Amino acid sequence: MSFQRSTSSLMEERTRVNGHFSDTESSLASVSTRPSHALHKAHKLAHLFSYLGASNPLPAPIEADDVVWVMDNVAFRGRGGQWEAEFVAATFDHQASPAVVDIVGDIASKVGLSKGAREEQTIEERIAPFIMEVLPGRQVKLNFGGSTAIKLGPGGRNGISSDVRKLPNAKAGSLAQSTTDVPMGVVGSLKMKTLYAEPEGWAVISDIDDTIKVTQTSDPVGILRTTFVSEPMPVSGMPKLYARLHKLLTPSAPFFYLSASPYNLYPFLREFRETFYPHGQLILRDSSWMTLSGLLSSLTLGTERYKTDRMKKIHRWLPRRKLICVGDSTQSDPEAYGDIFRSFPGWIKLILIRKVTDVAAVGIKEKNEDKRFEKAFEGVPR
Structure with a gap:
């Protein structure tokens, strides 16, 4: 497994060098150009205690000018057979960075747009999650299924909380709808869905970028263009394939969309999905x-380790499910799926890798060579 990781890391490094990622990252406009606003919004003790994450004894409440996201999830049978799920929430200050004009102009220039182009409005809308200041130590209240009160958080220093919570009983395959209990004026992704998934049956783990969505992950300017300017485009043929998979596996089969994209893109990717x-x-x-430079590094560095770590978590949730894994050749999907196949024999039943045919133009040719796949899938039956 260690050799696989080193192979994947070397491939990432060469891709970044060939694509001049470091030059693009270092030239992007800075986002954090103003002092922290959080200290003016909450008691200093609450700010200090936010370093304790979920152990924070003094969480701060959501306020009317905050932005809150709660994210769709999958419920599984925990110890004793009771339903539970991991809830992820994020909180921000609605006030954007005063550097927004510079950032919009910078991205527009890099993707070849003229000053004042109409696409600048699209850029400004999509960079919002990157320029809102995160709010540490917030606690989000959720009305689960419209009837059960659940407290999420408090979040850590990055404004994100991740909590496993026990849930009321429900029929497998059902979809519970939840809303946040927040003051008037709060905006964001305030509703979420929870799919109840029984321990057995099928499930799908899918990459996003260049597997089901055109992202151009081997080209820094391509990433900026497809993320902040262009209409998000599905990879040709993939919506039909996934619709067919969904029909074959029944609506109760959970789909996990596992991406190296940062959570800043959650609303954008959720709408696309x-x-x-x-x-x-x-x-x-x-x-x-x-x-913004973090967006580029997130998609191109350490993706194998990140994905294997998250797949181990999915295995803890649903160890008896039969998995179908779908990825592509631009990132480390072959290596990550091969690692997990060997780590949990019998769990993964099918691996599908989309060979990106223009990879030589946007990355390095060796990503599509047979010897790469043979090494990544060593010990995996054809």
């Missing part, structure tokens, strides 16, 4: 808040 693909849980990275 809802438009083109079966409902499912988006699992994203939480390591690049308030930094």
Whole structure:
């Protein structure tokens, strides 16, 4: 497994060098150009205690000018057979960075737009989650299924909380709808869905970028264009494939969309998923808040380790499910899926890798060579 990781890391490094990622990252406009606003909004003790994350004894409440996201999830049978699920929430200050004009102009220039182009409005809307300041130590109240009160958080220093909570009983395959209990004026992703998934049956783990969505992950300017300017486009043929999979596996089969994209893109990717693909849980990275350069590094560094870590979590939730894993050749999907196949024999039943045919133009040719796949899938039956 260690050799696989080193192979994947070397491939990432060469891709970044060939694509001049470091040059693009270092030239992006800075987001964090103003002092922290959080200290003016909450008691200093609450700010200090936010370093304790979920152990914070003095969480701060959501206020009317905050932004809150609660994220779709999958319920599973925990110890004793009771339903439970991991809830992820994020909180921000609605006030954007005063550097927004510079950031919009910077991105527009890098993707080849002229000053004042109409696409600048699209850029400004999509960069909002990167320029809102995160609010540590907030606690979000949720009305689960319209009847059960659940407290989420308090969040850590990155404004994100992740909590496993026990749930009321429900029929397998049912979809519970929940809303946040927040003051008037709060905006964001205030509603979420929870799919109840029994321990047995099928499930799907799918990559997003360049597997089901055109992202151009081997080209920094391509990433900026497809993320902040262009209409999100599904990879040709993939919506039909996933619709067929969903029908074959029954609506109760959970779909996990596992991406190296940062959580800043959750609303953007959730809308894309809802438009083109079966409902499912988006699992994203939480390591690049308030930094555009972090978007590029998130998609191109350490993706194998990140994905194997998250798949181990899914295995803890649903160890008896039969998994179908779908990925592509631009990132480390082959290596990550091969690692997990060997780590949990019998769990993964099918691996599908989309060979991106223009990868030589946007990355390095060796990503599509047979020897790469043979090494990544060593010990995996054809």
